[in-house]
Amino acid sequence: MAILSRRSFLAASAQLTAAGMGFGRFGLMNASAQGSGDYRALVCIFLFGGIDAYNLFVPRGNGYAQYASLRQGLAIAQDTLLPVTAKAGAEFGLHPNLSAIHPLFSAGRMGILANVGVLFRPTTREEYRNRATPIPTNLFSHSDQQQQWQTGDFDHFRGTGWGGRTADEIAYMNAPSKFPTSVSLSGNPILLAGSETKPATLQAGSTVTLTGSGGTAFRAERDAALQEIIQIDSGLTMIQRAGESLQDGIDIGKLIQTATAAAPPLATVFPNTGLGRQLSDIAKLIGVRSGLGMRRQIFFASLGGWDTHANQLATHVGLLPQLAEAIAAFYQATEELGVANSVTTFTESEFGRTMQPSAGGGTDHAWGSHHFLFGGAVKGADVYGVYPNLALGGPDDAGSRGSYIPTTSLDQYGATLARWFGVPPASLDSIFPNLANFAVRDLGFLG
Amino acid sequence: MDSNFEHRRVRRALQFLLLACLLSAVATAAVTREEAALFLEEATWGPTPELIERVSLEGKEKFLDEQFAAPATLFPLPGDTQTSMAPYQRLFYQYGVHQPDQLRQRVAFALGQILVVSANTLGKPQQMVPYLNLLRSHAFGNYRDLLMNVSLSPAMGDYLDNVNNQKPNPATNSSANENYAREFLQLFTIGTELLNEDGSVRTDATGQPIPAYTETTVKQLALAFTGWVYAPAPGQPIKQRNPANYSVPMVAYEKSHDQTQKTLLDGYVLPAGRTAYQDLEDAVNHIFNHPNTGPFVCVRLIRNLVTSNPSPAYVQRVTAVFNNNGQGVRGDLAAVVRAILLDPEASSVYGTSEMNRANSGHLKEPVLYVLGVLRALGATVADNNNLNRFASAMGQSVFYPSSVFNYYHLDYQIGDTGVYGPELELHTSSAAIQRANFIASVVDRGLGAGTTVSFDALAALAADPDALIDTLSLRLTHGSLPGEAKAAIRTFVNRTSNPTQRATRAFYLVAASPYGAVSGERSAPPGRRGGDRQRATRMGR
Numbered sequence: 002m003a004i005l006s007r008r009s010f011l012a013a014s015a016q017l018t019a020a021g022m023g024f025g026r027f028g029l030m031n032a033s034a035q036g037s038g039d040y041r042a043l044v045c046i047f048l049f050g051g052i053d054a055y056n057l058f059v060p061r062g063n064g065y066a067q068y069a070s071l072r073q074g075l076a077i078a079q080d081t082l083l084p085v086t087a088k089a090g091a092e093f094g095l096h097p098n099l100s101a102i103h104p105l106f107s108a109g110r111m112g113i114l115a116n117v118g119v120l121f122r123p124t125t126r127e128e129y130r131n132r133a134t135p136i137p138t139n140l141f142s143h144s145d146q147q148q149q150w151q152t153g154d155f156d157h158f159r160g161t162g163w164g165g166r167t168a169d170e171i172a173y174m175n176a177p178s179k180f181p182t183s184v185s186l187s188g189n190p191i192l193l194a195g196s197e198t199k200p201a202t203l204q205a206g207s208t209v210t211l212t213g214s215g216g217t218a219f220r221a222e223r224d225a226a227l228q229e230i231i232q233i234d235s236g237l238t239m240i241q242r243a244g245e246s247l248q249d250g251i252d253i254g255k256l257i258q259t260a261t262a263a264a265p266p267l268a269t270v271f272p273n274t275g276l277g278r279q280l281s282d283i284a285k286l287i288g289v290r291s292g293l294g295m296r297r298q299i300f301f302a303s304l305g306g307w308d309t310h311a312n313q314l315a316t317h318v319g320l321l322p323q324l325a326e327a328i329a330a331f332y333q334a335t336e337e338l339g340v341a342n343s344v345t346t347f348t349e350s351e352f353g354r355t356m357q358p359s360a361g362g363g364t365d366h367a368w369g370s371h372h373f374l375f376g377g378a379v380k381g382a383d384v385y386g387v388y389p390n391l392a393l394g395g396p397d398d399a400g401s402r403g404s405y406i407p408t409t410s411l412d413q414y415g416a417t418l419a420r421w422f423g424v425p426p427a428s429l430d431s432i433f434p435n436l437a438n439f440a441v442r443d444l445g446f447l448g
Numbered sequence: 449m450d451s452n453f454e455h456r457r458v459r460r461a462l463q464f465l466l467l468a469c470l471l472s473a474v475a476t477a478a479v480t481r482e483e484a485a486l487f488l489e490e491a492t493w494g495p496t497p498e499l500i501e502r503v504s505l506e507g508k509e510k511f512l513d514e515q516f517a518a519p520a521t522l523f524p525l526p527g528d529t530q531t532s533m534a535p536y537q538r539l540f541y542q543y544g545v546h547q548p549d550q551l552r553q554r555v556a557f558a559l560g561q562i563l564v565v566s567a568n569t570l571g572k573p574q575q576m577v578p579y580l581n582l583l584r585s586h587a588f589g590n591y592r593d594l595l596m597n598v599s600l601s602p603a604m605g606d607y608l609d610n611v612n613n614q615k616p617n618p619a620t621n622s623s624a625n626e627n628y629a630r631e632f633l634q635l636f637t638i639g640t641e642l643l644n645e646d647g648s649v650r651t652d653a654t655g656q657p658i659p660a661y662t663e664t665t666v667k668q669l670a671l672a673f674t675g676w677v678y679a680p681a682p683g684q685p686i687k688q689r690n691p692a693n694y695s696v697p698m699v700a701y702e703k704s705h706d707q708t709q710k711t712l713l714d715g716y717v718l719p720a721g722r723t724a725y726q727d728l729e730d731a732v733n734h735i736f737n738h739p740n741t742g743p744f745v746c747v748r749l750i751r752n753l754v755t756s757n758p759s760p761a762y763v764q765r766v767t768a769v770f771n772n773n774g775q776g777v778r779g780d781l782a783a784v785v786r787a788i789l790l791d792p793e794a795s796s797v798y799g800t801s802e803m804n805r806a807n808s809g810h811l812k813e814p815v816l817y818v819l820g821v822l823r824a825l826g827a828t829v830a831d832n833n834n835l836n837r838f839a840s841a842m843g844q845s846v847f848y849p850s851s852v853f854n855y856y857h858l859d860y861q862i863g864d865t866g867v868y869g870p871e872l873e874l875h876t877s878s879a880a881i882q883r884a885n886f887i888a889s890v891v892d893r894g895l896g897a898g899t900t901v902s903f904d905a906l907a908a909l910a911a912d913p914d915a916l917i918d919t920l921s922l923r924l925t926h927g928s929l930p931g932e933a934k935a936a937i938r939t940f941v942n943r944t945s946n947p948t949q950r951a952t953r954a955f956y957l958v959a960a961s962p963y964g965a966v967s968g969e970r971s972a973p974p975g976r977r978g979g980d981r982q983r984a985t986r987m988g989r
Contacts (some may be wrong), residue, residue, distance in 0.1 A: 004940065011700060046923070049850075049851065067901070070621075073620050073621050074620060075623070075710075101568045110657065125839045138657070138659075139659070141666075142634060142851075142855055143851070143853060143856060144859075156656075158861070159864060160861065160864025160865065161863075188843075188873065188874070188876060189872070189873050189876060192862070196864065199863070201877060202876030202877045203877065204843075204876060205842075207841065209877060209878055211884055211885065212885045213888030213891065213892065214771075214888075215958075222940065223940065223953070223957075225942040226936050226939070226957055227884070227956075227957060227961065229936040230932075230936050230957060230961045230963075231961070233930060233933055235930065235962075235969075235971075236806055236972075237806055237808070237809070237966075237969050237970075238806055238807045238862070238865070238869070238964045239756070239807075239808075239811055239869065239872075240969055241809055241962070242811070242862060242869060242872055243875065243880065243962035243966055244962035246875045246883065247877075247884065247962065249877040250877035250878060250880045250881040251881070253877055260482055261898070262481070288587060301509055305851065308627075308851065310608070310609040310626070311627075355623075357621055357623050358620070358621065358622050358623070359622065359623050359627075360613050360617075360622055360624055360626040361609050361612055361625050363625070365623070365627070366626070366630070400663065423837050
């Protein structure tokens with residue numbers, strides 16, 4: 002479970018008192034103003050499989066013809082696109098099956114970050130092709146790129162994720178709560194693994210309580226005996242890990258049970274889909290943030306099925322409404338809870354997909370992709386980053402099929418989120434090891 | 449003097465007796481019950497009381513010989529009207545508890561986690577069942593033949609989009625589909641980095657791993673794999689698009705096959721102008737013969753059956769058998785499985801000096817956990833059982849891995865420890881609670897229709913709590929339960945005199961404890977508990 006990181010706390014305090022800055026408006030005053038309403042949450046929705054965002058966010062107007070000629074049978078008809086226009090004037094459209102989130106864009110609650118991906122430093126096509134600059138290892142591999150998007154480490158594995166390192170920095174703000182700073186509703190993601198914090202790993206729609214017949218007194222005795230066995234130091238990794246998961250479940254379950262006992266139900270209705278259930282549980286946890294004693298939280302949810310090597314059009318018709326409706330409901334729930342300006346939801350996915358289609362009506366693994374931001378703190382109704390030149394074999398293509406070299410890096414993306422969340426600027430470089438290679442450290446999409 | 453002489457004589461006699469005992473032990477290959485139980489954790493869906501006795505008396509070799517000879521339990525082929533995989537999930541558990549071809553079922557399930565297809569996409573039994581039977585039929589065959597059969601399987605063709613894959617078509621700006629080619633390299637054969645025979649990663653002069661293939665290899669292999677379509681109905685012509693047909697292998701449609709020259713690994717060339725089958729077979733043979741394939745596949749099988757963290761020497765010994773079964777044959781899976789299970793690192797209850805005992809064993813995946821508990825209790829499971837819902841709540845719905853990367857990543861590492869623990873990727877706090885609650889359901893006889901559990905036999909031991917606890921420890925933890933745990937259980941057991949309640953109390957605490965959740969971990973020899981604890985992995989917390 003998350004514990005107060007003494008090292009982080011001391012480091013942050015020293016910085017605050019020495020520099021009188023660092024946290025910006027989250028200074029010492031807020032740190033001691035428990036219950037003042039100071040609350041922020043980051044919610045990552047990981048789109049497993051590598052989403053073809055080039056068909057979710059499509060150029061309209063002048064750019065459409067090139068897109069359509071490259072995409073051929075996979076092109077989304079221009080007149081069906083849901084119009085979005087960047088503040089600078091560039092015209093785009095959302096996939097018609099994203100209609101549930103289209104109003105969020107118009108209302109300024111959604112932003113789009115174009116062609117972001119894993120990068121050591123700004124990289125040109127020539128540098129990539131000549132290996133004249135470091136390139137993330139095993140580009141185009143699902144597992145490697147999922148890991149890199151979550152860790153920010155592109156040529157080695159140090160066992161922590163950028164979300165976990167962010168939680169390490171910020172966990173002291175949740176003291177003395179024993180509830181973990183990060184919570185996954187989808188497995189054990191490396192994103193949330195920290196050096197000093199680790200996430201609660203919950204399953205959507207499932208309670209974390211030991212059950213069984215025999216009455217309360219019997220079960221209390223039984224559970225005490227079980228925990229006595231768990232506490233034995235076996236010296237064996239597998240035994241200790243299995244015991245830790247079980248003990249965490251018991252402890253976290255009790256905290257949630259206590260906090261939710263008197264919580265009013267949410268009026269917002271979530272779609273009964275995998276992502277809908279995950280985001281619904283996240284909303285419920287946010288609803289009891291005071292009871293849990295939380296001021297900073299990082300959540301992880303996911304939706305898979307995006308590895309559309311074939312039959313992409315039909316697959317998107319099935320999946321995109323699930324994605325959009327769950328996000329729209331979640332945003333509505335944050336409004337209901339009065340925390341819409343305090344919760345920022347963002348997407349990740351291991352890679353984008355080739356502009357050139359594959360046999361079977363799909364696309365293959367590529368590199369950069371577009372991602373989406375939601376929440377009242379997002380400076381919405383705008384497009385951030387740089388939309389690439391789509392020409393196959395052109396200056397932004399790593400190969401010959403439209404595998405676009407990211408024009409914005411994951412480090413810039415994550416650092417913008419982490420800074421809003423409250424990480425001192427000086428700590429961003431240890432969380433995002435390649436941030437220093439980019440001139441812009443804050444992409445400006447959060448207010 | 450005389451007494452010294454007597455002493456020597458007695459010692460001689462004792463030595464002779466000891467030697468005789470050892471010789472007779474070798475002759476009958478008898479092993480301790482603990483070692484038999486450990487072996488059965490690795491070679492079956494879990495020890496049963498009967499098998500522990502048999503293996504401890506007759507030895508492991510005899511058991512393995514019987515297992516290799518046992519007829520395969522195959523799934524009945526579905527009729528045209530069946531639409532759900534649920535009946536096959538039920539059969540999976542029924543077969544797992546009762547059918548004698550235990551090792552074949554285990555190995556087929558392990559192979560199915562390397563050569564993955566999923567009912568997430570292939571939701572109908574007509575799609576999945578022939579593939580499941582293919583894995584069972586070939587579990588003790590040759591890995592090359594399995595790769596060929598998998599490559600021609602319409603289920604795999606559908607799952608990784610190689611069915612109807614075509615050569616590039618400039619008119620539609622369409623390229624050959626790379627999905628099967630990429631995962632064939634990354635997941636089925638060689639992996640992303642060059643390996644040594646002991647499974648360790650080869651590095652270049654600067655200490656960096658060496659990529660096993662490039663994007664160009666993927667694209668070239670994708671071209672080699674083009675031209676396969678569903679087999680048409682008898683008498684119908686082969687076309688680019690035929691009705692889906694999962695019951696027989698895919699067939700070549702040469703017009704869609706790319707006939708250009710392709711270059712694969714290490715400059716190996718598939719010449720221009722050849723048929724789809726020639727390219728496929730030569731590509732499969734070429735990659736099967738790559739030095740990575742042995743260690744890559746062997747490490748994955750060892751992780752599934754024995755331990756998440758085999759020593760390099762163990763991997764090397766098994767790889768050597770993969771590379772040559774002793775008769776010049778490469779890829780003999782029966783020989784590989786025998787080498788995995790009879791290796792000292794799989795066999796020794798207290799571990800060997802070359803292994804890192806602290807990181808031994810592996811978390812039982814939910815399916816193995818559920819089946820192991822039921823087999824230990826001698827449960828009866830019929831074809832209307834509801835067991836998959838329990839494994840599913842623990843994170844593993846059988847036949848439904850989330851992607852081609854399996855139910856869990858086979859190279860998942862535990863946080864920042866550098867220790868592998870693939871099954872732990874599934875082991876969320878929720879999943880851990882669900883395991884304990886499954887055990888509570890067993891105790892409450894609440895497993896639903898089709899599963900019958902009795903505690904009568906255990907209750908008969910309840911007058912002697914130590915015997916009861918030792919029996920459960922043997923069946924569920926190959927006797928590895930430490931003394932402190934036994935003491936805690938004894939205290940809880942002794943608070944009632946009701947024999948059935950004693951039995952269920954002891955069962956709950958052994959099965960729901962971390963010791964019941966893990967397979968194949970090696971405790972220190974008695975009296976040395978914790979002796980090498982300093983080698984245990986740091987627990988990041």
